[in-house]
Amino acid sequence: MDKATKQGIVAELISLLTQGNAHVTFEEACADLTPEIWNQHVPHAPYSIWQLAEHIRIAQWDIVEFSLGEKHESPDWPAGYWPARDATADKQQWQGTLAQIQADRQRFIDLLHDEKTNLLAPIPHGTGQTILREAMLIADHTAYHTGEIILVRRLLSNW
Numbered sequence: 001m002d003k004a005t006k007q008g009i010v011a012e013l014i015s016l017l018t019q020g021n022a023h024v025t026f027e028e029a030c031a032d033l034t035p036e037i038w039n040q041h042v043p044h045a046p047y048s049i050w051q052l053a054e055h056i057r058i059a060q061w062d063i064v065e066f067s068l069g070e071k072h073e074s075p076d077w078p079a080g081y082w083p084a085r086d087a088t089a090d091k092q093q094w095q096g097t098l099a100q101i102q103a104d105r106q107r108f109i110d111l112l113h114d115e116k117t118n119l120l121a122p123i124p125h126g127t128g129q130t131i132l133r134e135a136m137l138i139a140d141h142t143a144y145h146t147g148e149i150i151l152v153r154r155l156l157s158n159w
Helices: 003-018 049-068 091-113 131-155
Strands: none
Touching (some): 003 091, 003 131, 049 091, 049 131
């Protein structure tokens, strides 16, 4: 892949990871919330907004760590990817979750920009995954759960 093509693909992936494009961004979905809202459950929805955000954080961290090195061990599925059903977050935990999502996203973006990164080469310690696939996985997974966050906010009359 020539340099210009890679730069174009990386620009599109970064847009996919950071912009809303056809939907609301994760940051917009999580803006202006209070602990009462981010910790509240709604009937028939298994997770609070914070639990969804924390799940996004854990899953994205796992993908980034996997992409960066072979020594990473993923959490057990599914328990290691979700906080406990009754877990809540105070303001510091909420802000920590949001900050870590941004920091890990930036670490992945830095990997995309690295001239040594081959977007299409199988990750040596993986089972066929590529950095391109992992970028799309982060974006897809985050968008899916961002939609759930918005739905929970709507059910709480907070959207």
